[in-house]
Amino acid sequence: MVDYKEFDFPAELCCSPSPLIAIAGLDTVNNTIHRTIWDAFHSPVGRDSRAVLNFFHLTSEYKFPNLSEKRVMPYIPKGILKRNWLEKHIRYDPAVVVIFYDCDWDDESWNEKISECSSRVQSIRLSLEGRKSRIVVVLIQKLMPAVDDTITTERAASLCEACTLNPKALFILPVVDNIHGYAIRLENAFYDLAQNYYQQQIRSVKSKLENLSKTSHQYLIVRYSFKIAFYNELRQDHHNAHKHYHQCYMSLLEIRTFDTNIYEVKVVAAYIIYKISRLLFSMKRARDALTQFNSHVNVFKSMIGPPELMFEHYSWLSKQFSMFASLFDETTAESSTATQALNPGFFFKEAADYAKKRKISAYDICQDANVYPSSDPLSQWNNIEFYGQRPWRLIKTLNNLDFDTIEADGIQALKFYENTKVDHSKAIISFLGNAMKQFKHYNCPRMRNLLAVQMADEYYNAKDYSKALTLWSHMLWDYRDEGWEAIAHELVNKCLKCAYLTASVQNYVELNLEALKYYKNVDLQKALNNIGSIIQRKIPEPEKTLNEYEKNISMEEWQKCDSMQSKSVLEIDMSVTNSTVDTKVILKDVSCDGIEIEIFIKANFPILVQFSKLIACVTCIDNTYDVDVCTDSNRLIYGESKTHKYTCKFVPSPNDVGKEITVNSIKLQLGSEPDFPIVLKFYSSIKKTKSFEREMNNFSLSKTSDDEFERIKQITSATLKPRSSRLGMEIKHQNPALLLEWYKVSVCLTNLEDRPVSDVCLNFSLNRNNNEKIEHSTEVCEDPDKNILSLPVDFKLDSMLVGDQKTQSFYVRFSSLDTRYFQLMISYSIEDNNRTKIACVKDVEIIIDVNIVFDVSVTYMSSKFEPVSKVYVGEPLIVMPNIKCLSPWPILIENTSFQLAKHVNISAGGYQSVLNGVLLESDECASEVLCVTPSEFNENILGCFTINWKRANVGNECKNGYSSIELPKIIVEKSSFLVDMKLPAHGWLHTPMSVVYFLHNNSESLLTLDVSMEANEAFMMAGHKDLNVTVLPESTYKLHFNLYPLVVGVSTLPKMHIGCTSEPNDFKHILNDVLVRSLQTQIYIMPKHLPIQTNEVLK
Incomplete structure (x- = not known):
């Protein structure tokens, strides 16, 4: 028998037909240009908007399918549809044959090219054997053709004549960068030609169809109608x-x-x-x-x-x-x-x-x-x-x-x-x-x-029992969860057969336990006997619905099964079965003295079933406890529906204090070692509740009437409470704390227990309600001179005898004004009468507010003590911080300091703080002063001002703090000219005094200035009133004047005017600004000295 295939839909029928285009003349292996052209026709670029064509490569060895023999119409056919007709038109019989040929219009061997191209066209025309396929010639050229070129027109006509080709079937393909665009145009032209070809084929078939008779040529009518439809599909x-x-x-x-x-x-x-x-x-x-x-x-x-x-x-x-x-x-x-x-x-x-x-x-x-x-x-x-x-x-x-x-x-x-x-x-x-x-x-x-x-x-049916068991088991879960007990019963029977046939001990026991809910009489006893056989490591009896063949193969599987021999215990997860046993758990008392557990078991067996052991599995984060609830098998006999109550108590580990204790599962054991005991594991956290359960019970095969069990509310987890502490605790601190001070907190502990305590530990941490920003702005240390500790912090105090007192101090520093909520927890151990260590914990909350110490504002002034908003490079600038005390406590300023930027220098005379040792009460103010000079045009930030301080009334309770602010920004500009003056602090009536003016040229060019002094009635003046001055680059020119005071009191100095005709107007504006900012306009004149005082001074 050959490779026979039954009925199916062939590939040529199922494909989406498209016009078949044959491509000839492209050497895609050796010619890269030809390969590029071929790839352009198959490129996905713009595929959604392009014509759908089916290209195939026409080689010289290709042979077209034989033409159908000409028959006298009409004739009697042998069948309806030929098997090769669809494939022939999809893959072998092209609608259009495209011949590519490399030829330029200006080719030197044009005549030879025409002859070669003509022979190629003629060869393909002969191979088509009278087919009506369209023939197209595409000339591959290196250059773009000219629009109006006589030679091109003549040679195109001669080529068409030599090839017997319609001029509309001649195309030019220049090899340029945008070859995809030309390929799309050619595809559209090919598509139009294919449309014409298939339309001609349709007309030819229709002409045959018109001559047929419905009574005599039904096969042909169907065939020709199919051909017409397929040609239209190709179109x-x-x-x-x-x-x-x-x-x-x-x-x-x-x-x-x-x-x-x-x-x-x-x-x-x-x-x-x-x-x-x-x-x-x-x-x-x-x-x-x-x-x-x-x-x-x-x-x-x-x-x-x-x-x-x-x-x-x-x-x-x-x-x-x-x-x-x-x-x-x-x-x-x-x-x-x-x-x-x-x-x-x-x-x-x-x-x-x-x-x-x-x-x-x-x-x-x-x-x-x-x-x-x-x-x-x-x-x-x-x-x-x-x-x-x-x-x-x-x-x-x-x-x-x-x-x-x-x-x-x-x-x-x-x-x-x-x-x-x-x-x-x-x-x-x-x-x-x-x-x-x-x-x-x-x-x-x-x-x-x-x-x-x-x-x-x-x-x-296919004897793939493992897959059948898997599928039925999944469906059993779904139908059981939705309450379809009749369907679940049927699926249990099917699953039992598969579990037996595959010798799957785990599944077989699970399904038998679930079957106890549905079975009665003989079937029930058989299920219990089979479970007993598993416990005794024996092969169970086969299912009654199995035939002899299935019994034989299942016996072989059970004999090869080694799970009953290799394992000591078989554990069954009862959360995946619908059994006749249910459990509930209540945690009664959860403390270090002991945990009491109440376990309720409801079983419903038509006959008495005896278990051997009841165990509660209790878990914590780090520990697991297997608590023997009942090992007396006489108390573990269950029959008709009834609720049984068991109580047990155990002492947890002291390390579990404050952690969640959970009764994870309850285990009921059938049988005992050295047999193969079966442990039924009931997870207490998995309880399936259905909104329709009560209604569905009306249709249940086994109705329950025990409402007592349903009313029990489970409590499966609780936090382990520590033993109540009798340790005295006193916390000392002076709220509020001040920003950036080391704030002292003292904790005084007194042992009021009736016996010594050990492992005393003080834990200091931020409350969980605080955000991450507060945590990063809080620092803790035991001594400010030592390393900073990370929160939370543990301070070990070891042991304390009865009546002992211990004090633990530490310091906290805050860099933000948020209120802090701290948790202070004292933990220790104490032995009970049985010398068992019991953990005790006591915790309190500490709230610390944070206040700001100073409100500091900074004023910038000129040398005349007038406020300024900008300063010139080299010009003196007076920095005056104004300090206001906001602390509720008196503050002692230990010292102040300036941290100046690199481009700022302290003026001559240096800096000496005037606030060292000053005591400020709340709302009192103080000021500091410093004269600086910007040395270069740079950033606008001048530096920082820092105050080191401490509380004045607490001694050593709190360590020193500091407050630091960044000096405000000021505009620093570069000026090519500056002026300042030197004169005494005051003058004497009728006593000459010297005044010196300094003219600074900070530019790199000569500076010519017109200087004039405007006299007044308060002074007689000696010196040049009008003067033309030339100041060299990067140098200073001095002007000396002697003034003779004529009036006592505050007198106006002669006013200096400086002009510069050679500089632009902007410079004149700077000159006026510098004179106003830098020159003193008044001086105080003292009365004339008495002669005695003068003689004393002269001596």
């Missing part, structure tokens, strides 16, 4: 394609069917309906596609054919639904046409249903077909000419055999193939899997669950 004319496919389908329905041709008609009908459905979906007519498909199925559902091939009919129907579901799925991926009530899943489900019918039919019909006929009726399967025809009829024609004999052999061969080669379960599982995927996508969980159960059934 991308979907509307006309659908129209003619529909006409083709209607013509097919008119064919009379017999057992000899019914299979061919059904195959062709399936192919046509595939084309119709695909086109309707592509045209967004999904509802029409659904209507057409339903009509198609209704028509052919009853067209079975020979009864011996019933399985073939079901296979065909299954493929129909599978095909339509796939098309529907492709469409819904691009649009939202499907819904919960109508989606591809339903069609995949129908495909699976018909596949099941096929399986049943094949079993009934083909189970005896174990011998393949000697005539080998399927040997010509690959050689049949028409879709859907039987291969043995070709053998009959070739060998002239008896029809009935070869027909019987053919049917026998199909039955043999169906019985021995077809994996029915695989097909059913595939369809069900696709359907489940669809129902999951459209949120249909119950349909999905139903199909999952059916898939598990099929896995079971």
Whole structure:
């Protein structure tokens, strides 16, 4: 038997057809330009807007398919659709042949080029053998053609004449950077030529169709209608394609069917309906596609054919639904046409249903077909000419055999193939899997669950018991959680069979425990006996529904199973089963003295069942406790529904104080070592509650009446409380703290216990309510002269005898004004009468407010003590910080300091703080003063001002603090000219005094100035009143004047005027500004000295 394949949809039918274009003359291996052209036609650039074409490379060795022989129309055909016709037009028979040729218009060997190109065209024209394919020549040229070029026009005409080519079939392809643009233009031209070719083919077929008679040439009518539709599909004319496919389908329905041709008609009908459905979906007519498909199925559902091939009919129907579901799925991926009530899943489900019918039919019909006929009726399967025809009829024609004999052999061969080669379960599982995927996508969980159960059934039939068990187990969880107990009962039985067949001890015990809820009488006793066999490490009795074959293979699996021999205990997670035992837990008292636990167990067994041990598993963060609640098996006998209460108590570890204690699980043990005990593990945190549970109980197979257990509210976790502390604690500190001071906190402890305490530890930390910013602005240390500690801080105080007192001091510093909430916790250990250490904890909250110490404002003044907003480089500037005390405590200023920037210098005379040792009360003010000189044009920041201070009334309680501010910014400008003066602090009446003016030229050029002095009545003046001065670059010029005071008191000095005609107006403005800022305008004149005082001074 050859590699026979049953009915399916061929690849040439399922592809999206597009015009076939043959490309000749491109050497894509050795010529990079040719490769670039080929890649441009296959490039994805702009693919959405480009014509859809199918290119293939036409080599010199290529042979076109043979032409169909000319027949006198009309004739009687042998079949409906030829198998090779679709593939021929999709892959081998081009609509357009494009010949590429390298040739420039100015080529020196033009005549030779014409001759070579002409021979190539003629060679391809001959190889087409009379086909009507369009021939196109594309000249590959290095340069862009000129718009108006006589030579180009003449040579193009001569080339067309030599090649017998229409001028519209000649194209130019310049090799330039934008080759993709030219490729797209050529594609559009090829597409238009292909459209004309296929339109001509349509006209040719239509002319044949018009001469046919519906009564005599039904096969040809169907064939030609199909060809016209396919040509339209190649032209991308979907509307006309659908129209003619529909006409083709209607013509097919008119064919009379017999057992000899019914299979061919059904195959062709399936192919046509595939084309119709695909086109309707592509045209967004999904509802029409659904209507057409339903009509198609209704028509052919009853067209079975020979009864011996019933399985073939079901296979065909299954493929129909599978095909339509796939098309529907492709469409819904691009649009939202499907819904919960109508989606591809339903069609995949129908495909699976018909596949099941096929399986049943094949079993009934083909189970005896174990011998393949000697005539080998399927040997010509690959050689049949028409879709859907039987291969043995070709053998009959070739060998002239008896029809009935070869027909019987053919049917026998199909039955043999169906019985021995077809994996029915695989097909059913595939369809069900696709359907489940669809129902999951459209949120249909119950349909999905139903199909999952059916898939598990099929896995079971295929003897893949492990997969069947997995699927049934998952579905059992779902149906059990929703309260479908009847369905759950049935699934438990199925799972039990699979668990036994696979010798899965874990699953087998879990399922038997769940089965106790549903079983009665004999079945119940059998389940208990099987659990007992597992405990005794024996093989349990087989399930009663297993046949002999299944019993034999299951016995082999159990004999190979080593889990019962290698393990000492079998632990069952009861959270995944629906058992007849339930537990609840209440934590009664949780303290260091002991934890009391109450455990309630409700069991419902029709007969008495005895357990051996009850254990509570208690967990903490670091520790785990297995507490023996009851080891007396006589107290662990359960029967009819009743609630049993057990109490136990244990002492936790002192390290668990303050941590959460949780009863994680309850363990009930069946059997004991050295047997194979089964431990039922009930997780206390997993309790499934359903809003419909009470209503569903009305339909339950086993109703419960024990309301006492339902009223119990579980308490499974609690925080372990420490023993109450009797340690005295006194906290001393003087609130509020001041910003950036080391604030002292003292904690005084007194042991008021009746026995010594040990491991005393003081923990100081920020409250959790504080944010991260506060944590970063808080510092702690035990001594300001030592390292800073990180929060939280532990201070170890070791042990304390009865009545002992200990004091722990530490310092805190704050760099922000936020209020701090601290947690101060004292922990220690004390021994009880049994010399067991018990942890004790005491904690308090400390609130510390933070106040600012000083309000500091800074004023900038000129040498005349007048406020300024800018300063010139080299000009003296007076910095005056004004300090206001805001502290509620008196503050002693220890010293002040300036940290000046590099470009700022202290003026002559240095700096001496005037506030050292000054005591400021609340709201008192003080000022500091410093004269500086900016030395260069730089940043506007002058530096920082720092005050070191401490509280005046607390001695050593709080350490020194400091306050630092950044000096405000001021504009620093560079001036090419500065002036200052030197004169005594005061003058004497009628006593000459000297005044010196300094003219500073800070520029790199000569500075010529007109200097004049304006006299007044308060002074007589000696010196130049009008003077022309030249100041050298980077130098200073001095002007000396003698003044003779004439008036006592505050007198106005003679006013100096400076002019400069050679500089711009901006410089004159600077001159006036400098004179006003820098020169003193008044001086105080003292009365004349008495002679005695003068003599004393002279001495």
